[in-house]
Amino acid sequence: MSTSLQAFVQGVGLLGPGLADWPSAAAVLRGERAWTPAPTRIPAPESLPPAERRRTGTIVKLALRVGLEACARAEVDPARLPSVFTSSGGDGENCHEICSALATSARALSPTRFHNSVHNAAAGYWGIATGARAAANALCAYDASFAAGLLEALVQLHTERTAVLLVAYDAAYPPPLRAARPIPDAFGVALVLAPDPGPHPQAQLRASLGAAPPTPLEGPLEDLRSAIPAARALPLLAALGGAGDTRAVLEYLPPLQLETEVRPWR
Amino acid sequence: MTPLALRVFTATSCLGRGNAASLASLLAQRAGLKRCDFETVELPMYIGEVPGVDAVRLPAALAEFDCRNNRLAWLALQEDGLREALEAAAARLGPRLGVFLGTSTAGILETELAYRARAADGALPAEFRYRGAHNSFSVAAFLRAALQLTGPAAVISSACSSSAKVFASAQRAITAGLIDAALVGGVDSLCLTTLYGFHALQLVAPGPCRPFDVARDGISIGEAAAFALLEPADDSLAADGVLLLGTGESSDAHHMSAPHPEGAGAQLAMRRALEAAQCAAGEIDYLNFHGTGTPSNDSAEARAVAAVLGPVPGSSTKGATGHALGAAGALEAVICALALRAGLRPAGVNTRALDPQLPVTYLLENRPGRLRRVLSNSFGFGGSNCSLLFGRAG
Numbered sequence: 001m002s003t004s005l006q007a008f009v010q011g012v013g014l015l016g017p018g019l020a021d022w023p024s025a026a027a028v029l030r031g032e033r034a035w036t037p038a039p040t041r042i043p044a045p046e047s048l049p050p051a052e053r054r055r056t057g058t059i060v061k062l063a064l065r066v067g068l069e070a071c072a073r074a075e076v077d078p079a080r081l082p083s084v085f086t087s088s089g090g091d092g093e094n095c096h097e098i099c100s101a102l103a104t105s106a107r108a109l110s111p112t113r114f115h116n117s118v119h120n121a122a123a124g125y126w127g128i129a130t131g132a133r134a135a136a137n138a139l140c141a142y143d144a145s146f147a148a149g150l151l152e153a154l155v156q157l158h159t160e161r162t163a164v165l166l167v168a169y170d171a172a173y174p175p176p177l178r179a180a181r182p183i184p185d186a187f188g189v190a191l192v193l194a195p196d197p198g199p200h201p202q203a204q205l206r207a208s209l210g211a212a213p214p215t216p217l218e219g220p221l222e223d224l225r226s227a228i229p230a231a232r233a234l235p236l237l238a239a240l241g242g243a244g245d246t247r248a249v250l251e252y253l254p255p256l257q258l259e260t261e262v263r264p265w266r
Numbered sequence: 267m268t269p270l271a272l273r274v275f276t277a278t279s280c281l282g283r284g285n286a287a288s289l290a291s292l293l294a295q296r297a298g299l300k301r302c303d304f305e306t307v308e309l310p311m312y313i314g315e316v317p318g319v320d321a322v323r324l325p326a327a328l329a330e331f332d333c334r335n336n337r338l339a340w341l342a343l344q345e346d347g348l349r350e351a352l353e354a355a356a357a358r359l360g361p362r363l364g365v366f367l368g369t370s371t372a373g374i375l376e377t378e379l380a381y382r383a384r385a386a387d388g389a390l391p392a393e394f395r396y397r398g399a400h401n402s403f404s405v406a407a408f409l410r411a412a413l414q415l416t417g418p419a420a421v422i423s424s425a426c427s428s429s430a431k432v433f434a435s436a437q438r439a440i441t442a443g444l445i446d447a448a449l450v451g452g453v454d455s456l457c458l459t460t461l462y463g464f465h466a467l468q469l470v471a472p473g474p475c476r477p478f479d480v481a482r483d484g485i486s487i488g489e490a491a492a493f494a495l496l497e498p499a500d501d502s503l504a505a506d507g508v509l510l511l512g513t514g515e516s517s518d519a520h521h522m523s524a525p526h527p528e529g530a531g532a533q534l535a536m537r538r539a540l541e542a543a544q545c546a547a548g549e550i551d552y553l554n555f556h557g558t559g560t561p562s563n564d565s566a567e568a569r570a571v572a573a574v575l576g577p578v579p580g581s582s583t584k585g586a587t588g589h590a591l592g593a594a595g596a597l598e599a600v601i602c603a604l605a606l607r608a609g610l611r612p613a614g615v616n617t618r619a620l621d622p623q624l625p626v627t628y629l630l631e632n633r634p635g636r637l638r639r640v641l642s643n644s645f646g647f648g649g650s651n652c653s654l655l656f657g658r659a660g
Contacts, residue, residue: 003443055522079519090402090423095377102458103381114463115523115647118370119402119423124648127519133531135515136650137431138424140402148420152435155442176389177377180396209361209418209444253410253419256361 004208005154008265009240010163010198011074013066013190016040016231017224021069026241028221029234035221040186047129055112056125058171059091062188063122064129067167070190075199076163078130081192082156083165085123086139086149088229089181091116092173122169145170146189146233147252150260153193154207163194168230187228189237201265203240210259214251236260267542269509270437271499271659273447276346277600278338279490279587280314284345289604292612295632297586299474299486299616304456305375309465312474314488314588315456316341331408333373333399335455339409342453342491351495352413355447364445365419366436367406368429368452370592372421373399375457405453417445423592425646426556427515428452429492430595433654434513436496451493452596460487460591467523475559475589477582477614478568478628480621485558488588492596494603505660508603511639512545514538518649525563525645529570532556532643535651536574543655545639547575550655552611554598554642555626557582558589567643568624575641577627581614595644599654602640606658609636 012022018038019025027033045053045064056064063085071078094116101109118124120138127136141148146168153166169188173181192198193205215235216222225234235248239262250258276284280298281291291298299312322337343349355363376399380390398404402423410419418439422431429452436448464470464487471484499509516538518531525532540547553575556567559582571578583601590597605612611633620628642654 005442005444052522088401088403095374098459098463099374099377099381102378102462103384107458107462109459109462109466111463111467111523114459114466117459117463118425118647120425120646120648120650121522123424123517123650124522127517127649128521131519133517133519133534135434136424136517136648137422137435137515138648138650140421140423141419142397142401142403142407144419145403148418151418151439151444152420155435155438155444158442159438176384177396180390180394180400256416256418 004206005158006206007154007157007193008197009191009202009205010194011070011192012202012240013069015062015066016187017185029238029241030243042186045129048125052128057091057093058186059169060122060125062171062186063167063169064126066188066190067126067165070192073200074192076192079132081132081163081165082134083123083126083136084149084153086145086168088140088142088145088170089173089183090119091121092171092177096174096177143229144252145229147250147258157193157195161195163192166191166193168233170228170230184227187231189230189233197265203262203264205260205262207258207260209256211255212249212257212259214257215248267437267512268441269499269511270496271503272494272508272510272603273497274346274348274351275494275600275603276342276348277490277492277597278316278342278345279590279597280316280488281587285604289608295613295615297474297615299588307458307461309461310472311470312486313456314486316489328412330395330398331404333376335373335405335453336408338455338489338491339405339453342493348493352449355495356413356415359446361417362446363415363417364436364439364448365406365410365415366432366448366450368422368432368592368595369402369405369454370423370425370428371454371457371459372402372404374459376400378458424650425648426591426594427644427646427650427652428592428595430644430652430654431515433510434515434652437510437513447495447497449493450496452593453491454590454592455489469560471559474616475585476617477557477559477585478564478621478624479617480619482559482561482564484560486588488590490590490593490597492593492600503659506607507659508606509657509659511657512539512543512655514542514653516651520649523647525566527566529566531649531651532567532570532645533574535653539641539653539655545655549639550575550578550641551637552605552640553578553580554602555580555582556643556645557584559584564624568626572625579611579627579629579633581612581629583612585614585616595652598642602642602656606637606640606656610634
């Protein structure tokens with residue numbers, strides 16, 4: 001039970017409601033800046049060719065944005081990294097459009113909507129945008145999706161001694177699905193995890209399975225953590241941002257939880 | 267990599283429930299495809315439907331997971347001693363037994379039907395269950411609940427490579443010491459999204475699919491549930507025991523729904539599987555092609571195979587099973603395991619006249635003979651590739 005997995009965190013990317021990038025989110029998590037909730041704003045993915053860019057929805061733009069931010073901060077070439085993409089819900093807007101079309105008598109589906117419906121759409125567009133031919137994974141573990149993705153990335157780093165990009169993302173479902181899965185807005189986070197410190201090491205990360213209850217956050221950020229599956233990463237991000245507490249337990253598959261500890265690296 | 271044993275394995279598809287029925291179909295070169303009569307679908311295509319899924323009743327305690335996908339999983343779980351083996355492994359290993367399952371559409375059929383039954387205000391029916399049926403993780407949540415499994419779990423949903431990639435993830439988790447054994451597999455079931463979606467992409471054959479045929483004209487969609495219990499190999503493994511010897515994964519970085527024309531990503535996946543198994547290309551006795559039956563997929567795969575493996579004899583069993591999408595990797599892994607155990611290179615059923623442009627050794631008739639090493643290819647939308655290398659213990 002006590003197998004411990006380790007990595008250096010070389011770069012972080014983040015985008016969420018009122019959180020524009022990793023440095024501003026870290027300032028909020030440290031309590032240096034107040035959090036002003038505002039709808040998540042996702043820039044257009046400049047890295048994709050225009051034809052592909054037109055085909056992408058919220059979820060793909062979100063994943064590409066945070067993935068590229070993490071790689072830029074780590075100063076690593078995204079094309080070199082194997083990747084682990086993890087999302088609880090995938091593209092809810094696209095799913096809604098497909099199910100709506102299938103409920104009509106014509107049942108006419110758009111081919112683009114169909115190929116975008118795969119859970120690994122973000123991983124596929126990431127490959128097209130960056131040229132990465134390394135292995136890319138696409139995971140789902142409902143509310144445990146972040147922790148499952150982090151475990152997958154750490155295991156891959158451990159067994160293959162390679163840096164790995166982890167990208168976790170979820171976006172709002174439109175009605176009527178929203179009533180069944182009330183995810184309020186988009187949140188994405190990416191980590192470049194590596195066996196070595198790299199040029200801009202953030203911290204050393206250690207993770208193991210345990211049974212301690214998940215670490216809550218204080219104030220309104222706790223609502224964000226518990227509302228969006230990808231935001232279950234926030235207690236770890238607070239530790240990475242230097243919020244004081246270096247230990248964070250992440251929600252996994254109760255009673256099994258993911259216990260993490262970060263050590264600043266200088 | 268350290269070899270892992272497939273302690274128990276089983277497959278349920280349109281070829282039959284469990285290994286004996288599946289092998290009997292392979293030996294008889296029998297296809298399970300029929301004209302599409304699924305639900306209210308009226309499309310000119312053939313499907314590989316598993317009979318009896320609708321009649322499955324889940325135990326009352328598992329009612330929140332009720333959907334076609336989980337009924338199919340339940341059906342397959344009862345075969346070949348899998349359920350008993352998992353219960354024993356769970357009792358022995360507790361949270362050190364992991365679960366890695368592949369699916370592409372999970373229980374989306376329930377959502378499609380719920381959308382048809384929306385109220386005047388657009389609301390879904392009250393009985394719609396998101397977590398137990400719609401969410402991609404639902405099949406893993408279902409089996410964890412059904413078998414009271416408490417270890418790490420994830421669903422991999424990378425389209426048609428999903429349940430091949432679970433073997434690689436489970437192998438890594440065992441090597442890293444996170445778990446001691448894993449339930450791996452894939453479950454994908456017929457639904458309107460894939461039937462109408464592939465039709466919209468003009469990738470579906472009007473008749474039964476004919477992989478590598480000169481007149482091939484698309485896929486036939488199937489469904490399946492296939493599982494294996496993976497554990498480190500030890501001396502107790504019989505000579506006809508089956509081992510996972512290598513895994514190789516890659517990305518095309520090319521297009522969402524079209525393969526790289528030279529199969530560059532496919533080549534990389536096959537090379538990595540050979541490297542991981544420390545196996546030479548010439549040692550492969552049989553290749554289970556991804557072989558979907560679309561003109562471009564088979565052509566790209568043929569080029570990739572010719573470049574990496576040369577004239578290895580092989581076939582696509584999708585001519586018999588249809589394309590089980592997210593369950594195809596696990597289904598074809600079990601077919602490889604059956605082939606190794608029985609000493610059988612299964613024929614590519616339905617294919618009549620081989621495409622002379624494709625530089626591969628494609629089997630149109632079953633070829634018996636001792637097999638030691640076999641490779642299985644799985645490639646998916648988004649350019650997601652995975653090759654698995656299996657071998658006999660003795």
